[in-house]
Amino acid sequence: MPSLGSDMEAGTLLEWRIAPGDAVSRGDVVAVVDTFKGAIDVEIFETGVVEEILVPVGEKVPVGTPLARLRVEGEPAAAPVAAAPAAPVPAAAAVAPPAAVPAPGGRLRASPAARQRAAAAGIDLATLRGSGPQGALTLADVERAIAVRPAARAMAPAERLAGMRQAIAAAMLRSKREIPHYYLGTTLDMARALAWLEEENARRPVTGRLLAGVLLLKAVALALRQAPELNGHWLDGGFRPGSGIHVGTAIALRGGGLVAPALHAADAATPDQLMAELRQLVQRARAGSLRSSELADATITVTSLGEQGVDTVYGIIHPPQVALVGFGRIAERPWVVDGRVVARPLLQATLSADHRASDGHRGARFLALVESLLQEPETL
Amino acid sequence: MSTVTTTYREAIREAIREALRRDPRVFLMGEDVGAYGGCFAVSKGLLDEFGPERIRDTPLSESAFVGAGIGAALGGMRPIVEIMTVNFSLLALDQILNNAATLLHMSGGQFNVPLVIRMTTGGGRQLAAQHSHSLEGWYAHIPGLRVLAPATLEDARGMLWSALEDPDPVLIFEHALLYNQAGTLPADAGAVDIRRARVRRPGRDVSLITYGGSLPKTLEAAGRLAAEGIDAEVIDLRSLRPLDDATILASVAATRRAVIVDEGWRSGSLAAEISARIMENAFYELDAPVARVCSAEVPMPYARHLEQAALPQADTVIRVARGLVRGDG
Amino acid sequence: MSDTPIRDTVLRALGEAVPDADVGHLDPDRRLRDQLDYFDSIDFLNFVEGLHKAFNLDIPERDYPQLATLAGCIDYLQTRLAAR
Numbered sequence: 001m002p003s004l005g006s007d008m009e010a011g012t013l014l015e016w017r018i019a020p021g022d023a024v025s026r027g028d029v030v031a032v033v034d035t036f037k038g039a040i041d042v043e044i045f046e047t048g049v050v051e052e053i054l055v056p057v058g059e060k061v062p063v064g065t066p067l068a069r070l071r072v073e074g075e076p077a078a079a080p081v082a083a084a085p086a087a088p089v090p091a092a093a094a095v096a097p098p099a100a101v102p103a104p105g106g107r108l109r110a111s112p113a114a115r116q117r118a119a120a121a122g123i124d125l126a127t128l129r130g131s132g133p134q135g136a137l138t139l140a141d142v143e144r145a146i147a148v149r150p151a152a153r154a155m156a157p158a159e160r161l162a163g164m165r166q167a168i169a170a171a172m173l174r175s176k177r178e179i180p181h182y183y184l185g186t187t188l189d190m191a192r193a194l195a196w197l198e199e200e201n202a203r204r205p206v207t208g209r210l211l212a213g214v215l216l217l218k219a220v221a222l223a224l225r226q227a228p229e230l231n232g233h234w235l236d237g238g239f240r241p242g243s244g245i246h247v248g249t250a251i252a253l254r255g256g257g258l259v260a261p262a263l264h265a266a267d268a269a270t271p272d273q274l275m276a277e278l279r280q281l282v283q284r285a286r287a288g289s290l291r292s293s294e295l296a297d298a299t300i301t302v303t304s305l306g307e308q309g310v311d312t313v314y315g316i317i318h319p320p321q322v323a324l325v326g327f328g329r330i331a332e333r334p335w336v337v338d339g340r341v342v343a344r345p346l347l348q349a350t351l352s353a354d355h356r357a358s359d360g361h362r363g364a365r366f367l368a369l370v371e372s373l374l375q376e377p378e379t380l
Numbered sequence: 381m382s383t384v385t386t387t388y389r390e391a392i393r394e395a396i397r398e399a400l401r402r403d404p405r406v407f408l409m410g411e412d413v414g415a416y417g418g419c420f421a422v423s424k425g426l427l428d429e430f431g432p433e434r435i436r437d438t439p440l441s442e443s444a445f446v447g448a449g450i451g452a453a454l455g456g457m458r459p460i461v462e463i464m465t466v467n468f469s470l471l472a473l474d475q476i477l478n479n480a481a482t483l484l485h486m487s488g489g490q491f492n493v494p495l496v497i498r499m500t501t502g503g504g505r506q507l508a509a510q511h512s513h514s515l516e517g518w519y520a521h522i523p524g525l526r527v528l529a530p531a532t533l534e535d536a537r538g539m540l541w542s543a544l545e546d547p548d549p550v551l552i553f554e555h556a557l558l559y560n561q562a563g564t565l566p567a568d569a570g571a572v573d574i575r576r577a578r579v580r581r582p583g584r585d586v587s588l589i590t591y592g593g594s595l596p597k598t599l600e601a602a603g604r605l606a607a608e609g610i611d612a613e614v615i616d617l618r619s620l621r622p623l624d625d626a627t628i629l630a631s632v633a634a635t636r637r638a639v640i641v642d643e644g645w646r647s648g649s650l651a652a653e654i655s656a657r658i659m660e661n662a663f664y665e666l667d668a669p670v671a672r673v674c675s676a677e678v679p680m681p682y683a684r685h686l687e688q689a690a691l692p693q694a695d696t697v698i699r700v701a702r703g704l705v706r707g708d709g
Numbered sequence: 710m711s712d713t714p715i716r717d718t719v720l721r722a723l724g725e726a727v728p729d730a731d732v733g734h735l736d737p738d739r740r741l742r743d744q745l746d747y748f749d750s751i752d753f754l755n756f757v758e759g760l761h762k763a764f765n766l767d768i769p770e771r772d773y774p775q776l777a778t779l780a781g782c783i784d785y786l787q788t789r790l791a792a793r
Contacts, residue, residue, distance in 0.1 A: 138707075206767060254729045279754075307750055
């Protein structure tokens, strides 16, 4: 069971997309897991052949529990490999439940009637345990699985919201208890960025327009290249730089709660790509169908509350990340340019950073870099 | 409705008596059927009642008197030929297979053979390997024959007349252990349908498919299975050729598990044929492999404990059925 | 085009952009953003795209402020459609 954030302790297996014998490649969605963040598609991080399913549909298991057994390429015999690696948090003890009895050669034993019924009901036999002769799956096993299936249903919205509230509470408490935050703020002059955006959008059809937020995300991602101490995780008493720049984007969910799924390798994406990804991410986050890597991989979080009318965000870091960038609203204000007071669109940017991983000097340079990148929007 | 207390043996005798009375073309012949009253005492008293023209003793020459029966049938008679046991019928196999079963075909439909051959079958009486085998499955292999296996008083009483009405040869297999089975029959019991199998005990969990001498053992097994919560359906095939596929398949489709209990040897058996038909026609209904309980593949032993060990028994049926239903056994 | 079908189409586009919103009871003169919880810039973009598709109308970004209220949307669209 992958950790989809430090605030997750357990997940319920909703659906298997694989069966023993299937070949899988890194990045394939192999299962769907229910969490308070929605029904999350679990991706596999190895390429190989599925040997055995260890957790049946409907079961709730702690983070770190092996979900399936995989034979990776070039490996001769069954080697235990978790279907999805735990995210960078201390993994819970791996407890494998008693598995179904596979026939020699790994083939599933199931009666023809069981197969027929399971196919009709959309039940994956590989997730069941057999009670028939030689451990074979029988019709009764399938009927039982169908009967308990409501237990594998996704959580009700209220339940999910309550779970998410609890998880946010736990994560934020941990953050405030463990992370020595320091806060830096600066005012960004958005005139050039907005002018470039206006010109750009005027040339684009309705469906191809960019939001200012995308420029902010891109500027943050690029600036992080030169501020690696802000991009990564604090784990086991030390800082681990992120393997890429995966910018978690705080998305408020309708009805309450929020998630911050990652835009992978945001520094390498064009604004158009980021825009498309962001729209997708928002849509899927609100539909409750994110992917495991999106929830597990973020190396920093960006939160923008300007649309709600606030000027400044004083953010709390999402552990085990070590930094959070907050953006307020863009508003016209007096600003001094060349000795003259002029009206300029201004934006308050703040950095909340973990003092264990970085110092204010580095944080200040990072914000300055964001500012200067936004002065050359065409290069973003 | 008034009933009579009777036995399997008496029911067959009553059926022969009725046939002799109803149709002057009917006569009985075989080894010791007259003066001795039949090796299993089935025809006792019939010689006195009907005289030596219609109750005819024959020499110990199965090929000859079965051949005579075929000739009589071709000549317009309705002979009932009794062969002492199925073991000895092999001496007449040429007559049965090459003549009785094929003449209609060889004559281009001109000559049918309305012959009924009765014989005992089966073990369990310590008569050793030359008197105890169950070879009816072999006859069920032959096109041109109808093969019946009465397992109840009603069928013992009623199958003979229906067989005599068939224009083609019919073999009736009477399991030797059934002759003393006692019970009641309606006073007016008579001909029965000989085309369909019967559900002798309805059940939901497993179909026990059997016939003849194994029916009582199978019913006993079903009763004991019920005590442990397994609801077994018992099917009495009654006709071994042709097989009533519809009844078998309907039962298996409902219970999804089948055990075939057949006193013949397993290899190339009637049980194998039934199993194959279930696979061919009801594969997707099955929730467990088809299982068979057959005789051990040895010449039937004389010693009682060895003979009992070689024959299908209720205990074996219970163990196998339990294994299919519960996965243990 | 009278304002009723325009109004209906606007509300449909709004409902599609903000699936959980109760668009039946909107004050036509208050800002949409103030009446709809979680109506963010991406939702707004989706809303404009919906209008663009429904009316086959190119809506330049500089006109976005006119779409801030329901009444504003209807006025704007009536004007634009009449000019066509």
